[in-house]
Structure formats: structure tokens, C-alpha cells
Amino acid sequence: MTAYDIAFAALGVVATGAALLAVTTRHLVHSALWLVVTLGAVAGCFLVLGAEFVALVQLLVYVGAIVVLVLFALMLTRAPIGPSSEHTTSLAHRGLAALVGAGTATLLLAVLLPLAGGPVDRREVASGQLARDLFGTWVWPFELLSVLLLGALVAAFAVSRAVRPDTGSAGGTP
Amino acid sequence: MTALEVTLRAVAVLAAFLVLPLLVGQTEHKVMAHMQGRLGPMYAGGFHGWAQLVADGVKFVQKEDLTPAAADKRVFRFAPAIALVPYLVALSAIPIHPGVQAATLPASAVFVLAIIGVGIIGTLMAGWASANKYALLGAMRAAAQLLSYELPMVLAVSSVCLAAGSLSLAGIVTQWHWWWLAWQAPGAVVFLTAAVAELQRPPFDMPVADSEIVFGAYTEYTGLRFAFFLLSEYAGIVVMSFLFAVLFLGGWHGPYAGALGWLWTVAKAFAIAIVIIWLRVAWPRLREDQLQRLAWLVLVPLALGQLLLTGAVIAVTGS
Numbered sequence: 237m238t239a240y241d242i243a244f245a246a247l248g249v250v251a252t253g254a255a256l257l258a259v260t261t262r263h264l265v266h267s268a269l270w271l272v273v274t275l276g277a278v279a280g281c282f283l284v285l286g287a288e289f290v291a292l293v294q295l296l297v298y299v300g301a302i303v304v305l306v307l308f309a310l311m312l313t314r315a316p317i318g319p320s321s322e323h324t325t326s327l328a329h330r331g332l333a334a335l336v337g338a339g340t341a342t343l344l345l346a347v348l349l350p351l352a353g354g355p356v357d358r359r360e361v362a363s364g365q366l367a368r369d370l371f372g373t374w375v376w377p378f379e380l381l382s383v384l385l386l387g388a389l390v391a392a393f394a395v396s397r398a399v400r401p402d403t404g405s406a407g408g409t410p
Numbered sequence: 411m412t413a414l415e416v417t418l419r420a421v422a423v424l425a426a427f428l429v430l431p432l433l434v435g436q437t438e439h440k441v442m443a444h445m446q447g448r449l450g451p452m453y454a455g456g457f458h459g460w461a462q463l464v465a466d467g468v469k470f471v472q473k474e475d476l477t478p479a480a481a482d483k484r485v486f487r488f489a490p491a492i493a494l495v496p497y498l499v500a501l502s503a504i505p506i507h508p509g510v511q512a513a514t515l516p517a518s519a520v521f522v523l524a525i526i527g528v529g530i531i532g533t534l535m536a537g538w539a540s541a542n543k544y545a546l547l548g549a550m551r552a553a554a555q556l557l558s559y560e561l562p563m564v565l566a567v568s569s570v571c572l573a574a575g576s577l578s579l580a581g582i583v584t585q586w587h588w589w590w591l592a593w594q595a596p597g598a599v600v601f602l603t604a605a606v607a608e609l610q611r612p613p614f615d616m617p618v619a620d621s622e623i624v625f626g627a628y629t630e631y632t633g634l635r636f637a638f639f640l641l642s643e644y645a646g647i648v649v650m651s652f653l654f655a656v657l658f659l660g661g662w663h664g665p666y667a668g669a670l671g672w673l674w675t676v677a678k679a680f681a682i683a684i685v686i687i688w689l690r691v692a693w694p695r696l697r698e699d700q701l702q703r704l705a706w707l708v709l710v711p712l713a714l715g716q717l718l719l720t721g722a723v724i725a726v727t728g729s
Contacts, residue, residue: 265538269485272531289577292520296564300527301557307534308553317482317541363517363577 240358244284251277262319268306275299286360419512423502431644432463434651437680438644438687439463445691466637473633480541481630489539490631490638493532496525497645504652505580507662507672517577519567522653526608529642530556533617536639537627548626551698552617556608558705563604565713566597569720570657579653583661590660593723597716598658600709605650606686607705609643613693616701651682 251274258270275298282291325333370378439462443450455461477483500522502512515521530553537549571577573594574585607614610626618626628639655661655678662671696704 263482265482266485269531269535288515289517289520292517292524296520296524296527300524300530301560304527304530304534304553304557307531307538308550308557311534311538311546311550311553315538317480317539 240284244281247277247280247284251281262321262324263317264310264320264323265307265315265317268303268310271306272299272303275303284358286358289361289363289366419502423498423512427498427501427645427648430648431641434647434683434687435463435644436460437684438690441684441687442691445688470634470637475633475635476630478541478630482539482541485535485539486630487635489532489536490635490642491532492535493529494638494642494645496529496532497642497649500525500649501645501652503579504649504656505583505661506652506675508584508667509580510672511580514580515578518579519571519577519582519657522579522649523564523567526646526649527556527560529646532642533627536631540627540630542630544623544625545627545629548617548623548629551623552610552627554698555610555614555617555701555705558702559604559607559614559709562600562705562709562713563608565710565717566601566604567657569597569713569716570594572717572720572724579656579661583656583663586660586663588660588663590658593720594658594716596712596719598654600713600716601658602654602682602685603704603709605654606689607701609646609650609686611643611647611686612690613696614701615695616698619695647683647686648679651679651686654682655679 254270254273254277258267258274261267261270275294279291279294279299282288282294440450440458451459451462453459453462454465477486503515503518503521503525505511505518511518533552534549537545537547537552540546570582573590574582576582576585610617618628623629628636631639652675655675659678659682661675661678664670664674667674
């Protein structure tokens with residue numbers, strides 16, 4: 237049991253607990269804030285495993301940009317203070333969701349647990365090595381992914397600007 | 411590294427974090443006053459009102475700590491810490507002298523950018539939890555502004571990292587040459603503009619525009635929690651000024667750098683802090699559409715152009 241093991245376990249517990257809170261809380265904005273805690277703890281896990289650059293990018297992109305965007309979108313639409321009941325689903329729905337979630341988790345655990353035997357295997361990955369892999373070996377999947385994201389972005393823009401036949405005006409402008 | 415050394419480094423960063431923003435604040439009082447033909451604070455402490463901010467601090471401590479009845483109380487109380495702590499952490503990664511920085515990290519430039527980006531969540535939490543429409547509007551303006559200006563800032567920093575061939579701030583300063591002043595000049599302009607916008611300082615103070623939305627996300631705050639938000643603004647000026655000095659002005663480079671390097675870094679950062687104060691006096695507030703236009707149509711293309719220039723020079727010289 238090294239210090240890395242303890243740190244990794246603690247961060248894992250924080251990440252899991254915050255993730256559970258994020259999906260069970262009735263407060264919309266709290267859910268996004270618990271997501272911040274989860275993503276921060278996952279970044280910490282990366283850090284413990286020696287992937288410093290991945291951890292920092294996780295923080296920069298997910299916490300600094302994506303969750304901020306989620307919060308921004310929540311505030312733009314409707315984010316009441318206190319529990320919101322209009323998004324509450326039926327008991328059967330929740331039970332089914334829990335079942336599916338538990339099933340996926342069991343499947344993942346069955347695959348991953350046999351691999352997780354010994355103590356934390358810390359491998360320092362230098363940023364230069366990461367860059368060489370990303371832009372050498374994995375350059376085509378990487379570029380394909382960015383084209384996919386760009387396509388999604390353009391499509392979202394097109395959908396929001398599409399002329400609605402019933403009103404005859406652009407949907408993007410009020 | 412022993413426990414004693416870690417404690418000493420942490421205390422040193424905390425001391426710098428508590429003293430430097432006060433120095434910048436007092437400089438702002440006096441520089442702004444003299445630029446506007448006033449004297450500024452003259453009474454507190456005797457000599458040119460040097461103790462004005464200490465007196466302000468005492469005043470803030472005495473004020474009642476109010477939480478609005480309709481507010482989301484836990485988020486409301488927690489928000490100032492989220493806004494303030496990232497700057498403290500960012501300050502610890504900034505090198506001021508060859509080999510002198512509180513925390514040694516291989517990718518400190520990325521670290522500082524990532525940590526500063528977390529601070530916006532504090533503003534969003536404050537604005538949402540206040541249960542006040544002005545606060546909510548202010549938070550949304552802040553989020554829109556910070557999302558837009560983060561991109562040119564990251565691009566400008568990555569240009570310098572590319573030029574130095576290093577993601578570490580100390581590595582960048584070590585590689586720095588005087589002609590980088592011209593080579594990285596567009597990036598420097600982009601970084602300074604984006605930094606002022608990230609700090610929500612005039613002319614980019616739409617999120618706290620007093621004539622429109624009282625004080626934006628911080629409208630409902632009183633006492634110490636309000637003071638923490640103000641402190642985070644001035645700590646932000648300190649962090650951004652040091653970053654600018656380290657990235658674009660060569661940090662500790664200068665005559666007698668071996669002995670006086672730290673003084674050069676501090677002097678350069680202080681000069682940048684005065685420029686940031688000067689911008690507040692010299693420019694009127696930008697409108698929201700002007701803000702977004704400036705970010706996406708001027709700063710992002712400029713930063714991309716700088717990245718292209720940096721890459722081309724490196725490809726030609728082959729270094």
C-alpha cells in the first residue's frame with residue numbers, strides 16, 4: 237500500500253460519490269456542480285497515474301469549458317433554485333434506469349477487475365511522447381474525430397438557422 | 411523535499427498572495443486618481459493614504475454577513491472560495507528567478523491556464539445562487555465573455571510554448587531572446603487583451619456594469635465574502651501580470667540576472683499591472699456584441715496568425 241494507492245482510492249471514491257449525487261439530486265444546477273467534482277477527481281486520478289498532461293487538459297477542457305457551457309445553458313433556459321419536480325420521472329422509469337446502469341457497471345467491472353491486481357502502476361508520460369503518439373501513430377483517427385466534431389457543429393448551426401415553413405422566419409432569431 | 415520546505419513554500423506563496431493584490435489595489439487608487447486629476451486616498455496611515463486598503467479590509471470584516479432568504483445557501487456561501495483559490499494555486503507555479511518557484515511542474519503553462527479557467531465556476535455559482543435577476547444576468551455575461559476570450563488566450567500562450575519548445579514557464583524564460591519581443595508581439599497583444607477580459611476589468615466589465623446590473627454576480631454579497639471576490643480580481647491582475655512578464659517579456663532576463671532576476675520579474679509584472687490599470691482609465695466600456703465581435707473576429711484570427719508565424723519561423727530556422 238503506497239501513498240499513490242491511497243490517493244487513487246480516495247479520488248476514486250470522491251469521483252464515484254459525486255457522480256452518484258450528480259444523477260440523483262433533484263436540483264438541476266447542483267447536478268452540474270457535482271459533475272465538476274467528478275471531473276476534477278478523475279483529473280486527479282490521471283495525475284496519480286502519471287499522466288500529467290491528460291489531467292491538465294481534462295481540467296482545462298471539461299471543467300473550464302464544457303461544464304461552464306452546461307451551466308450557461310441551464311441558466312439561459314430554466315434553472316430554479318431548489319428541487320424541480322417537473323423533471324422527475326416515474327418510479328418504474330427510475331428502476332429501469334438503475335437496472336441498466338448497474339448492468340453496464342457490472343459488465344465493466346467484470347472486464348476491468350481481473351486487470352486491477354497489484355498496486356498503482358505509475359508511468360510518467362512526457363508531453364513530447366504523448367504528442368509524438370497523437371500526431372504520429374494516431375493522427376488519422378484524431379483528424380477523423382475533429383472532422384466529426386466539426387460536422388456536428390456545422391449541422392447544429394444549420395438546424396438552429398433553418399427557415400421554419402410555418403413562420404417563414406429564421407429559427408435562430410426571436 | 412522535506413515537510414518544512416513544503417510549508418515554507420506554501421507560506422511564501424500565501425504571503426505573496428495576500429500582499430501583492432493589496433499593492434496593486436493601492437497603486438490603482440493612486441494611479442487612477444492622478445490620471446483623473448485627483449489625489450486619491452490621502453488620510454489613512456498618514457503618508458499618501460498607504461493604509462487605505464487595510465482600513466477597507468477592517469471595514470469589510472466588521473460588516474454583517476448576509477445570505478438572501480431565497481438564495482441557495484450552500485452554493486452562495488461556497489462561491490467566493492471557488493473564485494479565489496484558483497489564483498492562489500496559479501501563483502504557486504510562476505517562476506520569478508532561475509530555479510525559484512513554489513511548485514515545480516513539467517507543464518506549468520498548461521497548469522496555470524487550466525486552473526485559471528476553473529475560477530469562472532465561482533462567478534457562475536455566485537450569480538445563480540443569489541436568486542437575483544441582476545446577479546444571474548451578470549453571471550451569464552461573465553460566462554459568455556470568459557468562454558470567448560479563453561480561446562485566443564490559450565492560442566497566444568501556445569504560440570510562446572511552440573517558440574520555446576517547452577510547456578514549462580521556467581523553460582520558456584530560459585529559451586527567451588530579446589528579439590522575441592517583436593516575433594511574439596501580436597500574441598502579446600492578444601494575451602493582454604484576453605487577460606483583461608478574463609479579469610472582467612474595464613473596458614471589458616460588462617458582467618459587472620454598475621449602471622445596468624448593479625454589480626453583476628456579486629450584487630447580493632456583503633462583508634468578507636464580497637471582499638474575497640474583490641481580492642480575487644486583484645489577485646487575478648497579479649497572476650496575469652506575472653504570466654505576461656514570464657511569457658512575453660522574458661521574466662528574469664536583464665542586467666545582473668544572476669542576482670537580480672527576481673527583481674526584474676517583479677518589476678516587469680508591476681509595469682504590466684499599471685498598464686491594466688491604465689486601460690481602465692483610458693477606455694469606455696464595450697457593449698456585449700462589441701465584446702464578442704472583438705474576440706471572434708479580431709483576437710482569434712490574430713492569435714491564429716501568430717501561431718502560423720511562429721511555426722513558419724521555426725520551420726525556416728529549423729530550431
